[in-house]
Amino acid sequence: MPHVVGAVDGKHVQIKCPRKSGSLYFNYKQYFSIVLLAVCDSKYTFTAVDIGAYGSQSDGGVLKISGFGNRILNETMNLPEAENLPRSAIKFPFYYVGDAAFPLTKHLMRSYPGKCLEANKDHFNKCLSRARVTIENTFGILVARWRVLNNSLDMFPENANTIVRATLILHNFVKFHNAEFYCPNNFVDHVNESGILIEGQWRQFVAPLHQSTILSTANARRSAFDTRDLLKNYLFFNK
Template structure:
């Protein structure tokens, strides 16, 4: 794919440690999530049934699909993508077997060194925010499960959801601007992957080159304690998420980290 080959190294390159630091600062200033370096989610891209594929691409919506797993920064620019997983996998499964997870697990993503949360003294890791389909890790925060949970946990979930909606809006912009993704791609999975990659890199290229690509009212925004839906939601139906919940088998240290972030956010309400 010529478009990807020419532009990906410039517009979808893995951020450097300095760039991760900039992203972290923007998540703090724009979305009030300190040490956050990205929002992560996975979406189905519908395709026609591949020959001799059995149920590998068959998803819970009753369609055939490949999965787009992506991380974005605080301004709806995609920073890491993994495309092509079978539609039958859950978000957690897609993540577990992705190159992105492998890079983080083996410290190849270049995330900044741990640093204290604002006003704190103990070092805290930089992390992504995801929904309940993702595992709890020291570098990946997910919400507390259940209903009727304590006030501090409820507040943590609210703040995490606010930051996590950035990736939801990034996907909304992508689908609204690149209309081929609204359709079922009538092609082999490998060719569908190339189409998705082209849309991703062109999204980043135009967004970083054109100030008018995303109007302020096109994305969700917050006024006082209310969420104002972005106009993209009136134009397109959101891409289907992979909504099956992942097993939350984090280590005790991961639970402690989430609790520490929860306490910090609750003590520094916005």
């Protein structure tokens, strides 16, 4: 997809129940966790993260309290000015891609809802799915290589946040300096032209982190729907 600057997603990291915390950290999967909200680029490098939100948070709470999410929702991201899409005179903004749980803005594209979709919407969703697989791979590589994240972190949440932050930094460092060993080609998922997910080898080592519930109840602006429709039509007629 043209003009994509990153993929965003949120995951749960399991922790032991902190003392006197009640249900603050208790998530919809019935365990205690902190939430890792992260953005990656096409090379499986983390470019922005927010760590430590309560596992119970949902309905846009995690996104709204993060610096990244706040700028996305208020459309104040420091992104390049809109440019023409390839081989067209259509000026289009730069944007992130997320799943259906995220709010739709002109700088955050998500899929069209529903199953029996028109051909152009279905094509858009397949393109978005191929773009989004990068963040799932990035989380998968992280957990496969730093297996402390496979276990419940038996420590104060503040210390768990530090452990998670350390794994993210180490992931980026090792990926940059020894990418062929750390993440060979067959290690990651990819989506074929039919939209079918071909699983990577990282899934043989670990189960993926659970999806967080970063749902937004806010209605998207009309301009966001129009922006997505513009990209949908461009992708369909330039496939």
